Amino acid sequence: MTTSRRRAAAINAGLAVAALAVGLTSDQNILYGGTDRPAALRVADLILGVGCFAGIWIWRHSRPVAFAVVAVVIGVVSTLAGGIGLICAFTVAEHRHWRTAVVVGALAAVSIVPALVLYPVPHAVRAFTVGALATFAVTGWGMFVRARRQLLDSMRRQVRDAEHRAIERAAAARRAERERIAREMHDVLAHRLSLLAVHAGALEYNRGASAEEVVTIAAIIRSNCHEALNELRQVINLLRATTLAGQLPQPTLADLPALLEESRSAGLEVSCTVSPRVLQHVEHSSTSTGSALYRVVQEALTNVRKHAPQARVRIEMHDTDDGIELSVRNHASPVTPTGAAPPGSGTGLTGLRERVSLSGGRIEYHPVADDGYQVRAWLPCATTEQGTT
Known part of the structure; x- marks a missing residue:
């Protein structure tokens, strides 16, 4: 029993x-x-x-x-x-x-x-009174026991529900943090490694390169390896931190010229037009706006290097009534990619969609005429004073 x-x-x-x-x-x-x-x-x-x-x-x-x-x-x-x-x-x-x-x-x-x-x-009356009072007393006692049990059950359910919600919130926070770190690792390492692949491919297939050209390309490879290791170390330090409150250094539009120069050195023909009002808007917006714009350009250029080396790329940023619109469009590559393209997981554009969405914007990407490709994004920004030029 x-x-x-x-x-x-x-x-x-x-x-x-x-x-x-x-x-x-x-x-x-x-x-x-x-x-x-x-x-x-x-x-x-x-x-x-x-x-x-x-x-x-x-x-x-x-x-x-x-x-x-x-x-x-x-x-x-x-x-x-x-x-x-x-x-x-x-x-x-x-x-x-x-x-x-x-x-x-x-x-x-x-x-x-x-x-x-x-x-x-x-004394029948007294016996009836005592019996009736005893009956209603035990009935009231039973009601009290039932109400107390229901109250305790309700409190236990509330505690369990609160624990489940706390567990779900903690799991969601951990998942969001992992996704954020994954986006940062992809954005940082994919860009650097694609540059390494392009320059290493140039060494492999340009058998007639002069010693000076080899030294130049090797220096570029060494510099990018150094930058990749530094950026990877920042991510690892964040993962080893006792809390996940740390933030990785975020690039802004001020870092865009260096990014464009790296892509040009890898063989892309890049032109970029940024409206002056865009820079003013970004100054009045949260740091995530400038960082998101930079990451969209970075991922688009990385994909162009992978799939359309030496292609012409046109980058345009201009302000709208309620935000900033970015367009990155590349034409077909004038040369056929040699060797195997750097492997990709297909998560880069997905990560960009998540990043832009977190900043309150939207993004779309699709093929265009002449075998090209276009990435378009819109991001909100703070309203500046009227008449600013």
Whole structure:
């Protein structure tokens, strides 16, 4: 027998003993009272009482209302089962709605009247009053137990829900932080490694390069390796931090000329037009706006180097009524890519979409005429004073 079953059996046994004690307090109880009653009534008292006591184990929890009604009716005839009505009133109040509990309690109180008529006792009014008060007292007690249990269950559910929400928020924060670091690693390393691949490819396929050209390209490769290691070290330091509150250094539009020069050195023909108002807008906007614009250009140039080496690229940034619009368009490459293109996971543009979305903007990318490709983005910015040129 399990612990819960042993506990339930012990409770039922205790209730049965209490009910028997209540029944034996009557002056007309079957053991030493009412000896002048007919034998048939005494036998019915005993049999019905024993049946009610058995019902405490069988029906008290499974059918509390039906058992209570039957026990109250039997209690009119059986003095032995006189106390079971109190137990049933408490059980119904503990496990059923308060309206049902009140009805059963009232029925148990009213049943005292025919019981007193069948088994007269001295001071009948006092006996009825005591019995009715006891019935409503146990009914109220059962209601209190039910309300307290419901309150505790509600509090436990609230605590569990709060814990689940806290776990979900923590998981979402960790996921967002991992995605942010993944975007930074991709944006930084993909750009540097694509430059390395382009210059290493030039060394591999330009067998007739002079010693001076080899030294120049090797210096570029060495410089980019150094920059890649520094940027990777920054990401690793962030991952090793005790908290994830640190921020990686974010590039801005002020770093755009260096980015364009790196792409030109890799063989791209890049032209860039930035409206003066764009720079003024970025100064009045959050740092994420300038960083997002830089990252869009960086990823677009990286993809051009991978898939259209030595292509002509046109970059335009101009202001609109409510933001900044960026366009990066490349024409078809005049040369066929040699060797295998640097592998890509396809997550670069997806990361850009997430980055631009976090800044409150939107982005789209699609092929255009002449086998070219275009990336267009729009980002919001702070409103500057009217008349600024």
